[in-house]
Amino acid sequence: MGEWAHNWLTEQRKLGEKGLEIKTFSKGYYVYRSTTYWDKELKKRRKTSTYLGKLDKDKGLIDSQKTVISNKRVRSLWEYGNSSLLHTAMEDLIAPLQNAFGEIWEEIYALALVRITGHVPLKRAGVVWEKLYPVVDMQPSMTPKNLSKVLKEVGVNRKAQNDIFRELSSKDKHLVYDLSAIFTRSEGINFAEKGYNKEHFYIPQINFALLCTANENLPTMMRILPGSVRDVKSLALSIQEVGVEDKTLILDRGFCSKTSVKILKKQKLTFVIPTRRNSVLYNKPMELNAHFFYHERLIKSGKWEEDETFLYLFEDNELRKEEEYTLYKRYDEKKITEEEFNESLKKAGRILLISNLDMECEDIFLMYKKRDCVEKHYDTYKNLLEADKIYLQDNESLFGHLFISFLSLYGYAKIENYIRGASLTKKYSPRDLIEMFGKVYMMDIDGQMMLTEVPKKIEDLGKKLNIDLFPK
Incomplete structure (x- = not known):
C-alpha cells in the first residue's frame, strides 16, 4: 500500500471511522467497511465487507454508485461474467475449505477455480486470477513460489x-x-x-x-x-x-x-x-x-x-x-x-x-x-x-496437485449440472460457457465500478441455466 493511502486510512481512524479497510486491485486502491457476524452453521465469527468506493490520491474517497453502463474511457478492466459463473460453481466449497485448511484456504480455492478454465500451470495461475473480478472478498497469494508451498501443505494434510x-x-x-x-x-x-x-x-x-x-x-x-x-x-x-x-x-x-x-x-x-x-x-x-x-x-x-x-x-x-x-x-x-x-x-x-x-x-x-x-x-x-504433472518433483506436491485438481473437477461438474438441467448438453460444454460469459466485463471508470452491457444471448442463457450471475 502506498504511503499516501496509509496516511489517509490513519486519518480516518483518528476521526472515529471504524472497520475501514483498503484493498489493492490492478494498482488501484478500493475502500471497504469490514465487520464480523456470527455464523450459526459454522459456529464461529465470519468477516463480511461492504464496498464504499475508490481511493484517489487527490480527490480522496470517491463514493461507489449504482452499476451502470458507460462508454467512457476504461481505466481498469476485469472479466466479470466468467468470474461470477466460476464462483457460483465453487461456492459450496468455501466453508468446508475454511474449516479444513485454515489460513491457506484462499490459495487452494483460487488455484482450483482458475484451473476450471483450462490448462493453467502454477506460473500462470496468478495472471489468470488477476483477470477475474473479485466476486468473493479474498486476496490469495498467487506467486508460483507460494503456490508450490501450498501444494506441499495440502499434500501432507x-x-x-x-x-x-x-x-x-x-x-x-x-x-x-x-x-x-x-x-x-x-x-x-x-x-x-x-x-x-x-x-x-x-x-x-x-x-x-x-x-x-x-x-x-x-x-x-x-x-x-x-x-x-x-x-x-x-x-x-x-x-x-x-x-x-x-x-x-x-x-x-x-x-x-x-x-x-x-x-x-x-x-x-x-x-x-x-x-x-x-x-x-x-x-x-x-x-x-x-x-x-x-x-x-x-x-x-x-x-x-x-x-x-x-x-x-x-x-x-x-x-x-x-x-x-x-x-x-x-x-x-x-x-x-x-x-x-x-x-x-x-x-x-x-x-x-x-x-x-x-x-x-x-x-x-x-x-x-x-x-x-x-x-x-x-x-x-x-x-x-496435466497442468503441473511434469514439474512435480516429490510425493507431497503430487498429493496436493491431485487434491486441487479434484476440487477443480467439482466446479467443472457443477457447471455441467447447470447445462444438463437446462437440457443444453448437445449445445454447450462448461468451457463454452466460460468463454461466452467472459465477454461481460467489470470496468473501473473514474472511480466507479461499472458493468459492460450483457448481450441478450448471454442474458437469456443465464435464465435457462437458472443461475443469477449479473447485478440488477
Missing part, C-alpha cells in the same frame, strides 16, 4: 482432505466408484510404480480412485494409490479411510469377485456390480419374466436370489442386435473361434448385475445406468491433472 471428502459424500446415498491412472517419469515421485493399466503400458504410474455421487453427478472423494495396487485393496482402504457408511456403491465389473463381495458385506455396504462377460453366474437358470422401457427401448428382466445375494439379468434387444452384428463380423474375419462365437452369442445384449439389495429390477437397472453420467468425469480429471 490428509486429515483436512478427508474432512472435505466426508462433507461432500454425505449428500448422496448412491456413489459410483472406479479406478484410473496417470503416468509419470519423475524420479522424485517414488509413489509411482509400474503396474497394469487399461492402456496396456507397463511404465511408472499413479493410480487414483474416484468416488462420484450417482444422483448429483458430483465428485466426492479422490484417493491416491501406488501404481501396482489393484482394485480390491484400494476399495477396502478407501472405505475405511473416508468412512462412507450407509451408502450404496455402484461399481465397475472389474470389482466383480468373491473377495470384493466379501469385503463389501464385511463393511456393511450395499452394492451393485455388473458381472464379467465370462462369469459363470450367467449359467444360473434365470427367466426373463418381466419387462420395462428405458429411453424407448424394451428391456426384459429377471431376478435370482441365493445366500442373501441377488442376481439381476437384463436383455436389451437393441443392444443385442449391435453385439450380434459385431460378433458375426469378427467370426467371419476369423478373429474369434467358433467356440468363442457361440459362447458370446448366448450373452449378446444381456447385462447381469450382482447386488445385496432386494429391489425391483427396473430400479436396480436405473441405479446401474447412473454410472454412464459420471464416467466422463474420469477423463476430465485426467486432463486437469
Whole structure:
C-alpha cells in the first residue's frame, strides 16, 4: 500500500471511522467497511465487507454508485461474467475449505477455480486470477513460489482432505466408484510404480480412485494409490479411510469377485456390480419374466436370489442386435473361434448385475445406468491433472496437485449440472460457457465500478441455466 493511502486510512481512524479497510486491485486502491457476524452453521465469527468506493490520491474517497453502463474511457478492466459463473460453481466449497485448511484456504480455492478454465500451470495461475473480478472478498497469494508451498501443505494434510471428502459424500446415498491412472517419469515421485493399466503400458504410474455421487453427478472423494495396487485393496482402504457408511456403491465389473463381495458385506455396504462377460453366474437358470422401457427401448428382466445375494439379468434387444452384428463380423474375419462365437452369442445384449439389495429390477437397472453420467468425469480429471504433472518433483506436491485438481473437477461438474438441467448438453460444454460469459466485463471508470452491457444471448442463457450471475 502506498504511503499516501496509509496516511489517509490513519486519518480516518483518528476521526472515529471504524472497520475501514483498503484493498489493492490492478494498482488501484478500493475502500471497504469490514465487520464480523456470527455464523450459526459454522459456529464461529465470519468477516463480511461492504464496498464504499475508490481511493484517489487527490480527490480522496470517491463514493461507489449504482452499476451502470458507460462508454467512457476504461481505466481498469476485469472479466466479470466468467468470474461470477466460476464462483457460483465453487461456492459450496468455501466453508468446508475454511474449516479444513485454515489460513491457506484462499490459495487452494483460487488455484482450483482458475484451473476450471483450462490448462493453467502454477506460473500462470496468478495472471489468470488477476483477470477475474473479485466476486468473493479474498486476496490469495498467487506467486508460483507460494503456490508450490501450498501444494506441499495440502499434500501432507490428509486429515483436512478427508474432512472435505466426508462433507461432500454425505449428500448422496448412491456413489459410483472406479479406478484410473496417470503416468509419470519423475524420479522424485517414488509413489509411482509400474503396474497394469487399461492402456496396456507397463511404465511408472499413479493410480487414483474416484468416488462420484450417482444422483448429483458430483465428485466426492479422490484417493491416491501406488501404481501396482489393484482394485480390491484400494476399495477396502478407501472405505475405511473416508468412512462412507450407509451408502450404496455402484461399481465397475472389474470389482466383480468373491473377495470384493466379501469385503463389501464385511463393511456393511450395499452394492451393485455388473458381472464379467465370462462369469459363470450367467449359467444360473434365470427367466426373463418381466419387462420395462428405458429411453424407448424394451428391456426384459429377471431376478435370482441365493445366500442373501441377488442376481439381476437384463436383455436389451437393441443392444443385442449391435453385439450380434459385431460378433458375426469378427467370426467371419476369423478373429474369434467358433467356440468363442457361440459362447458370446448366448450373452449378446444381456447385462447381469450382482447386488445385496432386494429391489425391483427396473430400479436396480436405473441405479446401474447412473454410472454412464459420471464416467466422463474420469477423463476430465485426467486432463486437469496435466497442468503441473511434469514439474512435480516429490510425493507431497503430487498429493496436493491431485487434491486441487479434484476440487477443480467439482466446479467443472457443477457447471455441467447447470447445462444438463437446462437440457443444453448437445449445445454447450462448461468451457463454452466460460468463454461466452467472459465477454461481460467489470470496468473501473473514474472511480466507479461499472458493468459492460450483457448481450441478450448471454442474458437469456443465464435464465435457462437458472443461475443469477449479473447485478440488477
